[in-house]
Amino acid sequence: MLKFYLANATRPRRIALGVFAAAITLCAVPRMQAADKQSDEETLQKANLVLSGMLAGDTIPADVLARTKCVVVVPGMKKFGVGIGGSGGRGPMLCREGDxxxxxxxxPAMMTIGGASIGVQLGGSSTDLVLLVMEKKVVNQILSGKTKMGTDATAAAGPSGATAGGAADADVYSYGRAKGMFAGVSISGATVSPDNDANNRLYTDNPDASSIVRGTSVKPTPAGQKLVTLLDNKTAAKAKSSAGKPK
Structure with a gap:
């Protein structure tokens, strides 16, 4: 419709209409960016609910969490394709501070994950996923670029309950929830990489994932702070419990 008016308008009118169209476009950009950032904040909120459920139910043992370097939470990972298929989603990664x-x-820094058949394994089209990164070298790999589980890092279904002490060593442990069921799941073949677009929306100034989770200058958003507080409280409670036990 705008093209029709421009084609049939006088030159002054075409100029006025062009300015009007440009103004509409410029006004729309902040709203689009705000909507995207709101979606990122909602992902952080959902991640908090997923992790709260797994920690409250001891699906993730406190002993295992105490040894974890970083946590990645992917709420509502979607299944796609036919047959074996695969899954894709995104969510926050948080690491413990210090060398x-x-x-x-x-x-939290936003990450993307894809290529795993998580949904098939748990019998659902949408799966909540939590990864525990146990090794420093794998943390560096993930923050630097795309990391493939089973190739660039060893991955295993996360231990729970009484099996935690005898779990096989792995660079990454994984837990999933579908249709209300929590379980350790295999993610061999999945790829994990930073979501740079989301991180720039959340924090501006285009910070990379490493500066977010390994530095101290980037501060969490309100939804991200809830995740930080949840993990800080859980690890503090474990430390206090361990300190009270006789040696």
Whole structure:
């Protein structure tokens, strides 16, 4: 419709209409960016609910969490394709501060994950996923670029309950929930990489994933702070419990 008016308008009128169209476009950009950032915040909120459920139900043992370097939470990972298929989703990654990864939990950086058949394994088209990164070298790999589970890092279904002590060593442990059921799941073949677009929307100034989770200058958003507080409280409770046990 605008093209019709421009084609049939006088030159002054065409100029006025062009300015009007440009103004509409410029006004629309902030609203589009705000909507995208709101979606990112909602992903952080959903991730908090997923992780709260797994920690409250001891699906993820406190002993295992205490040894974890970083946590990745992907709420509502969607299944696609036919046959074996695959899955894709995104969510936050948080790491413990310090060279020894024993400090408080960091500001979350957004990540993407794809290529795994998680939904098929748990019998659902949408699966909540939590990854525990146990090795420093794998943390560096993930923050630097795309990391494939089973190729660039060893991955295993996460231990729970009484099996935690005898779990096989792995670089990454994974847990899933579909249709209300929690379980350790295999994610061999899945790829994990930083979501740079989402991180720029959340924090501006285009920070990379490493500066978000390994630095201290990028501060969490309100939804991200809830995740930080959840993990800080859980690890603090475990530390207090361990300190009270006789040696």
């Amino acid at each position: 020894d990864f024993k400090g408080k939990w960091s500001t």
